[in-house]
Amino acid sequence: MGHSLLASFQRDGRRVTRPRKAILAVLERTRHPMSVSEIHTSLTRGKIAVDLVTVYRTLSVFKQLGMVSRVEFQEGQFRYELCQGRAHHHHIRCRGCGHIADLMLCPLKKVLAMVERETRFLVEDHSLEFIGWCPQCR
Ligand SMILES: [Zn+2]
Ligand SMILES: [Zn+2]
Ligand SMILES: [Zn+2]
Structure with a gap:
């Protein structure tokens, strides 16, 4: 541990x-x-x-x-x-076999700034997960 x-x-x-x-x-x-x-x-x-x-x-x-x-x-x-030990990241999960892959990037950085500007909220957390078909199942 x-x-x-x-x-x-x-x-x-x-x-x-x-x-x-x-x-x-x-x-x-x-x-x-x-x-x-x-x-x-x-x-x-x-x-x-x-x-x-x-x-x-x-x-x-x-x-x-x-x-x-x-x-x-x-x-x-x-x-x-x-x-x-893991940087902030997102995921994609296969509908067929349930395999989950990490997406080692956050495409939302600019969007977060826009959300804060637009709403004057302070964003604390966000989620963005993808669902699809992996290379074996597609
Ligand atoms: Zn699959
Ligand atoms: Zn992960
Ligand atoms: Zn993110």
């Missing part, structure tokens, strides 16, 4: 419980945004007994602390991935 992640957790006065450690470890092993049920399945396979509610709650704590980002591909569920 990444030491700086643990450190930021402890600085925040949170206890690093066994489920939290285990969920972090699952996210660190995986290179794509995972759904709550995928995380839960992976924990169960590793013989770690954590119920779904705990997985949900833990991910929402991680989100509040800025440790994970949340993405949504019109599946009716959120997916989570660790922010640490």
